[in-house]
Amino acid sequence: xxxxxxxxxxxxxxxxxxxxxxxxxxxxxxxxxxxxxxxxxxxxxxxxxxxxxxxxxxxxxxxxxxxxxxxxxxxxxxxxxxxxxxxxxxxxxxxxxxxxxxxxxxxxxxxxxxxxxxxxxxxxxxxxxxxxxxxxxxxxxxxxxxxxxxxxxxxxxxxxxxxxxxxxxxxxxxxxxxxxxxxxxxxxxxxxxxxxxxxxxxxxxxxxxxxxxxxxxxxxxxxxxxxxxxxxxxxxxxxxxxxxxxxxxxxxxxxxxxxxxxxxxxxxxxx
Amino acid sequence: xxxxxxxxxxxxxxxxxxxxxxxxxxxxxxxxxxxxxxxxxxxxxxxxxxxxxxxxxxxxxxxxxxxxxxxxxxxxxxxxxxxxxxxxxxxxxxxxxxxxxxxxxxxxxxxxxxxxxxxxxxxxxxxxxxxxxxxxxxxxxxxxxxxxxxxxxxxxxxxxxxxxxxxxxxxxxxxxxxxxxxxxxxxxxxxxxxxxxxxxxxxxxxxxxxxxxxxxxxxxxxxxxxxxxxxxxxxxxxxxxxxxxxxxxxxxxxxxxxxxxxxxxxxxxxxxxxxxxxxxxxxxxxxxx
Numbered sequence: 001x002x003x004x005x006x007x008x009x010x011x012x013x014x015x016x017x018x019x020x021x022x023x024x025x026x027x028x029x030x031x032x033x034x035x036x037x038x039x040x041x042x043x044x045x046x047x048x049x050x051x052x053x054x055x056x057x058x059x060x061x062x063x064x065x066x067x068x069x070x071x072x073x074x075x076x077x078x079x080x081x082x083x084x085x086x087x088x089x090x091x092x093x094x095x096x097x098x099x100x101x102x103x104x105x106x107x108x109x110x111x112x113x114x115x116x117x118x119x120x121x122x123x124x125x126x127x128x129x130x131x132x133x134x135x136x137x138x139x140x141x142x143x144x145x146x147x148x149x150x151x152x153x154x155x156x157x158x159x160x161x162x163x164x165x166x167x168x169x170x171x172x173x174x175x176x177x178x179x180x181x182x183x184x185x186x187x188x189x190x191x192x193x194x195x196x197x198x199x200x201x202x203x204x205x206x207x208x209x210x211x212x213x214x215x216x217x218x219x220x221x222x223x224x225x226x227x228x229x230x231x232x233x234x235x236x237x238x239x240x241x242x243x244x245x246x247x248x249x250x251x252x253x254x255x256x257x258x259x260x261x262x263x264x265x266x267x268x269x270x271x
Numbered sequence: 272x273x274x275x276x277x278x279x280x281x282x283x284x285x286x287x288x289x290x291x292x293x294x295x296x297x298x299x300x301x302x303x304x305x306x307x308x309x310x311x312x313x314x315x316x317x318x319x320x321x322x323x324x325x326x327x328x329x330x331x332x333x334x335x336x337x338x339x340x341x342x343x344x345x346x347x348x349x350x351x352x353x354x355x356x357x358x359x360x361x362x363x364x365x366x367x368x369x370x371x372x373x374x375x376x377x378x379x380x381x382x383x384x385x386x387x388x389x390x391x392x393x394x395x396x397x398x399x400x401x402x403x404x405x406x407x408x409x410x411x412x413x414x415x416x417x418x419x420x421x422x423x424x425x426x427x428x429x430x431x432x433x434x435x436x437x438x439x440x441x442x443x444x445x446x447x448x449x450x451x452x453x454x455x456x457x458x459x460x461x462x463x464x465x466x467x468x469x470x471x472x473x474x475x476x477x478x479x480x481x482x483x484x485x486x487x488x489x490x491x492x493x494x495x496x497x498x499x500x501x502x503x504x505x506x507x508x509x510x511x512x513x514x515x516x517x518x519x520x521x522x523x524x525x526x527x528x529x530x531x532x533x534x535x536x537x538x539x540x541x542x543x544x545x546x547x548x549x550x551x552x553x554x555x556x557x558x559x560x
Binding site (some may be wrong): 059191 | 315366367
């Protein structure tokens with residue numbers, strides 16, 4: 001089988017499997033209700049209901065997109081490898097790298113569908129709030145779209161990390177927990193680095209600890225770079241160079257993780 | 272039949288529990304305490320990339336706590352904890368205008384809190400350079416609480432530069448700097464603040480102050496009329512009533528008594544500050560009515 005055809009076939013099968021997953025369906029339904037609750041949530045704001053509405057809807061999309069990616073990684077990849085359900089596919093004349101890339105392609109399609117669905121709910125929620133807000137500030141939809149793009153990239157990066165851990169782990173829960181750890185660390189490295197740079201913690205931290213934190217800052221993905229929510233919430237100007245750098249960083253990191261996952265899966269003992 | 276009984280018995284039990292214990296619960300309220308939040312760096316890490324949302328949650332918590340404590344339970348709120356929480360919320364999201372608005376509403380009449388309140392508002396000014404409310408608030412705090420018209424004028428000037436309503440600031444600054452009429456200036460400031468406030472508890476707090484100031488303005492006008500008519504300052508406010516210029520001295524909504532100073536200005540024994548004893552009395556009066 002041609003490699004691209006194999007990747008396509010595995011990707012479509014993974015996507016269909018994901019859409020059939022009851023857990024994913026219930027999370028999407030929860031997202032639907034959350035986003036329509038935007039009106040209630042923003043109504044408690046004293047001065048900035050529009051900003052609160054955008055903040056709430058984008059944060060909901062981000063949290064749900066990440067949760068869905070984590071569960072997709074658990075249900076569609078880890079469990080399949082652990083239960084050896086995927087071994088049948090691997091007996092076909094296709095390379096292991098095509099299998100990994102196919103799985104990622106499927107995950108990518110699912111993430112796109114999930115983010116697009118949640119984004120639609122978010123836009124409707126925000127428009128409903130705008131309709132009920134006199135003198136509503138101008139919404140920068142291009143920043144809103146870029147925030148969604150950032151959320152999609154975060155999901156893809158975590159999906160690739162999940163695949164990498166699946167390639168080496170022997171239990172299904174380990175990649176799930178390791179990906180959660182990457183999510184938490186990825187959101188914290190910039191904060192901790194800023195804290196270090198501000199020299200607030202000079203007295204409390206040993207040089208070794210500082211070196212570890214600085215190392216972690218460069219090794220782990222910096223998910224704060226892909227977070228454009230604040231620009232959408234307050235309609236702040238966003239430099240094209242900053243967007244270009246962040247998107248390239250996210251894509252490059254995802255490709256690195258995917259390459260490592262492919263290499264490690266090739267050397268994995270499947271018996 | 273058995274299944275019906277299995278369902279009816281626990282439902283009956285639940286109804287009995289609700290009917291019996293709901294009034295008991297209503298009358299024995301747990302003490303309401305405002306939480307102490309972890310340090311800002313911990314909040315940032317725990318927010319998992321949603322600092323703005325956590326900041327909004329802290330603001331909502333502060334707002335609901337104040338509403339329940341001040342307006343419903345009629346108890347003294349824990350102002351210090353509220354301030355620390357709003358400071359942390361604005362560290363997480365320095366553009367969160369709701370926090371600055373609530374802080375101004377809560378602390379602008381507590382003179383010892385003004386220096387820290389102004390520092391908080393300065394943080395907002397740096398993050399929201401086009402928002403005229405922030406320099407307007409700082410200017411008002413300097414003028415009314417710290418009695419510093421020079422700094423007040425500087426901030427009012429900054430607010431005027433970015434406000435679309437230049438006339439309002441021109442008239443307010445004139446009242447502050449040239450006419451020296453603090454009461455009129457305070458009424459104009461409070462009206463502008465109340466106009467933009469949709470929180471009922473904050474609105475009630477500010478309206479109480481506005482009503483008191485309007486009563487003072489009314490009395491000061493009647494004293495001016497008395498001077499015009501008699502060519503001298505009245506000995507006290509009762510003399511203005513006896514002269515037939517006003518029907519009666521209005522009541523101070525804070526529970527104090529209005530009196531006339533030798534300068535011709537009207538003051539109140541309450542110093543426009545709500546004591547919680549007065550608050551309790553007002554609450555009891557409302558209850559008995």
